[in-house]
Amino acid sequence: MRRLTSLDSGFLFLEKRNQPLHVAFLTVLRPPPDAPQDFTRKMVERLCTYGVPLPPFNQRLERRLGAGYWVEDPEFDIHQHVVHLSLPQPGRIRDLLAMVSRMHASHLDRAYPLWRLYVIEGLEGGRIATYSKVHHAVADGVAGARLMLKSMSTDPEQVLPPTWALPPRGRRHATGLLSAPAGRLARLASGVRAGADSLPVIARELRQTWHESRSGHPDVVTGAAAPGCILNQPISASRRFFAQTYSQTRAKRAARALGCTVNDVVLAMCASALRQYLLGLGALPGRPLIAGVPLSTRRDHSESGNQIAFMLVNLGTHLPDPADRLALIRCSVDHNKQRFLRMKPAEILGYSVGLMAPGLMRMLAVQRPQSLAFNLVISNVPGQRSTLYWQGCEVEAMYPVSVVVDGMALNISLTSRADGLDFGLIACRRTLPQVLRLLEYLEMGLQEIEALVERTGA
Amino acid sequence: MRRLTSLDSGFLFLEKRNQPLHVAFLTVLRPPPDAPQDFTRKMVERLCTYGVPLPPFNQRLERRLGAGYWVEDPEFDIHQHVVHLSLPQPGRIRDLLAMVSRMHASHLDRAYPLWRLYVIEGLEGGRIATYSKVHHAVADGVAGARLMLKSMSTDPEQVLPPTWALPPRGRRHATGLLSAPAGRLARLASGVRAGADSLPVIARELRQTWHESRSGHPDVVTGAAAPGCILNQPISASRRFFAQTYSQTRAKRAARALGCTVNDVVLAMCASALRQYLLGLGALPGRPLIAGVPLSTRRDHSESGNQIAFMLVNLGTHLPDPADRLALIRCSVDHNKQRFLRMKPAEILGYSVGLMAPGLMRMLAVQRPQSLAFNLVISNVPGQRSTLYWQGCEVEAMYPVSVVVDGMALNISLTSRADGLDFGLIACRRTLPQVLRLLEYLEMGLQEIEALVERTGA
Numbered sequence: 079m080r081r082l083t084s085l086d087s088g089f090l091f092l093e094k095r096n097q098p099l100h101v102a103f104l105t106v107l108r109p110p111p112d113a114p115q116d117f118t119r120k121m122v123e124r125l126c127t128y129g130v131p132l133p134p135f136n137q138r139l140e141r142r143l144g145a146g147y148w149v150e151d152p153e154f155d156i157h158q159h160v161v162h163l164s165l166p167q168p169g170r171i172r173d174l175l176a177m178v179s180r181m182h183a184s185h186l187d188r189a190y191p192l193w194r195l196y197v198i199e200g201l202e203g204g205r206i207a208t209y210s211k212v213h214h215a216v217a218d219g220v221a222g223a224r225l226m227l228k229s230m231s232t233d234p235e236q237v238l239p240p241t242w243a244l245p246p247r248g249r250r251h252a253t254g255l256l257s258a259p260a261g262r263l264a265r266l267a268s269g270v271r272a273g274a275d276s277l278p279v280i281a282r283e284l285r286q287t288w289h290e291s292r293s294g295h296p297d298v299v300t301g302a303a304a305p306g307c308i309l310n311q312p313i314s315a316s317r318r319f320f321a322q323t324y325s326q327t328r329a330k331r332a333a334r335a336l337g338c339t340v341n342d343v344v345l346a347m348c349a350s351a352l353r354q355y356l357l358g359l360g361a362l363p364g365r366p367l368i369a370g371v372p373l374s375t376r377r378d379h380s381e382s383g384n385q386i387a388f389m390l391v392n393l394g395t396h397l398p399d400p401a402d403r404l405a406l407i408r409c410s411v412d413h414n415k416q417r418f419l420r421m422k423p424a425e426i427l428g429y430s431v432g433l434m435a436p437g438l439m440r441m442l443a444v445q446r447p448q449s450l451a452f453n454l455v456i457s458n459v460p461g462q463r464s465t466l467y468w469q470g471c472e473v474e475a476m477y478p479v480s481v482v483v484d485g486m487a488l489n490i491s492l493t494s495r496a497d498g499l500d501f502g503l504i505a506c507r508r509t510l511p512q513v514l515r516l517l518e519y520l521e522m523g524l525q526e527i528e529a530l531v532e533r534t535g536a
Numbered sequence: 537m538r539r540l541t542s543l544d545s546g547f548l549f550l551e552k553r554n555q556p557l558h559v560a561f562l563t564v565l566r567p568p569p570d571a572p573q574d575f576t577r578k579m580v581e582r583l584c585t586y587g588v589p590l591p592p593f594n595q596r597l598e599r600r601l602g603a604g605y606w607v608e609d610p611e612f613d614i615h616q617h618v619v620h621l622s623l624p625q626p627g628r629i630r631d632l633l634a635m636v637s638r639m640h641a642s643h644l645d646r647a648y649p650l651w652r653l654y655v656i657e658g659l660e661g662g663r664i665a666t667y668s669k670v671h672h673a674v675a676d677g678v679a680g681a682r683l684m685l686k687s688m689s690t691d692p693e694q695v696l697p698p699t700w701a702l703p704p705r706g707r708r709h710a711t712g713l714l715s716a717p718a719g720r721l722a723r724l725a726s727g728v729r730a731g732a733d734s735l736p737v738i739a740r741e742l743r744q745t746w747h748e749s750r751s752g753h754p755d756v757v758t759g760a761a762a763p764g765c766i767l768n769q770p771i772s773a774s775r776r777f778f779a780q781t782y783s784q785t786r787a788k789r790a791a792r793a794l795g796c797t798v799n800d801v802v803l804a805m806c807a808s809a810l811r812q813y814l815l816g817l818g819a820l821p822g823r824p825l826i827a828g829v830p831l832s833t834r835r836d837h838s839e840s841g842n843q844i845a846f847m848l849v850n851l852g853t854h855l856p857d858p859a860d861r862l863a864l865i866r867c868s869v870d871h872n873k874q875r876f877l878r879m880k881p882a883e884i885l886g887y888s889v890g891l892m893a894p895g896l897m898r899m900l901a902v903q904r905p906q907s908l909a910f911n912l913v914i915s916n917v918p919g920q921r922s923t924l925y926w927q928g929c930e931v932e933a934m935y936p937v938s939v940v941v942d943g944m945a946l947n948i949s950l951t952s953r954a955d956g957l958d959f960g961l962i963a964c965r966r967t968l969p970q971v972l973r974l975l976e977y978l979e980m981g982l983q984e985i986e987a988l989v990e991r992t993g994a
Contacts, residue, residue: 164624189772314647
């Protein structure tokens with residue numbers, strides 16, 4: 079039994095009827111060529127034999143004397159958590175995505191440990207899929223990906239136990255603090271304890287950002303610079319999820335030629351796609367969209383405390399020329415990085431919070447504010463370079479299915495994997511029309527960057 | 537656009553995270569023998585061509601100036617409401633029931649019209665199933681059944697439009713008041729308007745009931761006579777649904793032989809099953825369980841205003857002898873009916889509310905009260921005598937999937953159909969263990985009644 083952290087409580091408190099706060103991954107799997115007819119059923123049965131999970135997968139919420147705790151569930155029932163589904167034939171990807179959209183809209187039951195794995199057979203090409211979700215109070219996207227990767231192997235013959243039955247790695251995990259939010263919180267706490275040093279640094283950097291922005295420095299994004307946009311509306315309880323894999327090889331080649339990072343290329347792809355999408359709807363704001371981009375500040379190889387910084391990146395969506403947009407994005411990212419390099423992790427967190435406070439306040443107070451901290455989150459979740467196998471199946475793709483909230487009706491997340499950039503786009507079904515178009519526009523965005531390489535002769 | 541009635545608002549207000557308030561039906565369908573491979577897909581595609589539904593199926597909630605309204609949805613999207621699913625092979629009934637349990641636990645999105653139809657292929661024996669749900673604020677179980685029956689035909693060749701595309705019958709329907717609750721409310725309103733007559737009658741009957749119960753009259757159930765029981769606990773957000781068809785022919789034969797109604801036999805089956813179930817868990821209360829039984833007070837052939845009475849029936853679960861139990865149930869039912877025969881519908885409603893008020897108050901105020909109005913609802917939804925067809929498929933069964941709420945963790949509902957009594961049992965997944973056993977105990981209950989017929993030589 080352990081007490082909820084204030085971050086855990088926050089995620090539970092912020093969850094609403096129209097706003098479930100779980101994160102998920104959709105994987106597409108190719109069974110071995112000699113897989114028998116009942117391969118998936120046998121797999122589900124095998125997974126269900128791991129009926130005694132380890133923390134946090136065996137813990138459920140309980141309220142005692144007014145305080146919230148994670149307590150071990152004495153009546154843990156694996157069949158509440160592992161579900162076998164099937165797609166109607168011919169098992170089109172669009173049917174899978176519609177299914178994931180519906181599943182992602184439905185809440186986890188707080189009377190049980192807050193996770194569930196769906197194994198879905200019948201996908202075209204003899205493939206199967208999994209959709210696994212976990213409450214944000216238990217793990218965030220990065221922690222979720224790490225947990226999933228742990229149960230995968232580079233050896234097709236090696237079948238590891240499922241995530242919930244794998245002993246946690248490292249000391250931090252042994253105490254049950256598996257999630258990155260918990261890690262962040264621990265860092266925040268240590269930051270606050272060492273606060274005497276941090277506060278002047280944070281104050282100085284905030285002051286400087288403010289000055290730079292007032293003097294018209296184009297790379298600087300303050301915390302309330304994002305324009306009002308159709309992306310920033312109250313949401314319904316229904317979702318639309320779309321997923322597509324883009325070539326990491328192509329993105330890498332372009333990044334190398336242009337002297338930037340793959341992440342810069344990803345942001346440029348998103349900027350181009352968003353501009354095109356909003357133009358098509360006649361809803362492109364005159365000012366550039368601002369993306370909130372979680373940034374790994376990991377300076378060692380530790381497992382915990384990733385991504386405690388949150389960059390505000392100017393996407394330059396007001397600029398018609400892809401070269402101008404990429405340049406602006408690069409400057410904006412570099413400016414963030416320069417600043418963050420000067421700071422310790424706890425200072426970065428304090429700076430991020432202080433910077434975004436005015437815009438966040440406005441978002442909480444007003445239904446459709448005209449200035450916000452950012453318009454959407456674009457999150458690049460670290461994956462694995464080599465081809466991986468799960469339960470003997472090749473992992474063809476691993477798409478993040480993230481969270482949308484009131485005022486933030488679209489989220490673009492991706493994982494990088496072998497040759498793939500696996501994009502998962504989640505949107506409010508009611509608020510945003512024709513989100514499917516973004517998939518095509520992302521590909522067009524990549525082509526624009528490649529054309530740029532040719533144009534510059536790089 | 538029409539304003540929400542207070543009953544509509546009540547159902548929406550009482551809906552909670554762990555307590556969605558929609559009612560549903562599960563049907564099992566047998567496609568025609570010559571059905572092609574893609575029969576179900578074609579059916580779903582055909583259903584989706586009916587994309588412009590009639591009220592109330594095209595209406596969604598909207599709040600205007602603080603008041604709630606049903607307004608026509610200008611962006612109605614049939615794909616939000618008609619969903620095609622498939623069971624993993626071999627498509628066992630238990631997998632279907634687990635799927636229905638999960639679907640019934642998930643809320644309808646209030647940003648859309650409050651209904652959804654799932655068409656589920658891949659059930660063993662080449663069959664398909666549908667699970668259709670509608671919010672209780674739109675229709676109750678009886679109205680729901682009536683709506684479904686309207687889209688069915690006795691002719692296998694006749695394919696009628698789906699429910700949402702069928703023009704409403706009669707004047708009341710034309711105004712959009714499709715649901716029985718609305719009908720009830722209309723009756724209540726007219727009763728209140730004619731109140732000068734009703735109130736003395738209600739007061740007299742309540743007074744008499746109270747006197748009879750105090751003088752030890754065994755057939756009389758007052759409004760707070762139900763014992764505390766494990767059925768009456770706070771519930772989780774997860775469900776278990778079980779369904780089984782019992783022979784109506786056998787129930788009818790026994791009823792005729794014993795000179796009682798099929799409904800008496802049904803109540804005796806439930807009483808026997810509940811006694812057996814609670815005995816097995818060591819949780820049988822010393823006092824008899826009380827069932828709340830909606831009763832049709834329809835005295836003509838009108839379509840509206842059904843079931844405005846609610847009987848409190850003593851199930852005699854404390855009695856080991858089935859003959860004693862049946863006798864007690866019959867007396868209890870007859871006593872209710874005698875009383876109701878003396879009253880007008882509005883008076884019956886007033887009487888029911890007045891009678892249950894003390895127990896209901898206690899249920900709302902205390903988490904696990906020791907005396908309640910009733911322990912569970914047992915609802916017999918009128919069906920159809922002849923074999924019916926839907927979209928060219930024979931309707932093999934039509935099971936109600938009703939509602940459980942905090943303090944009422946089990947509901948037994950059934951529809952009568954050709955030869956079948958289609959029982960649907962819905963329970964909180966977490967609160968009540970081994971609900972599956974009830975199915976077997978219901979069959980044993982029917983056998984007990986049949987043994988009674990032999991014993992009495994009737």
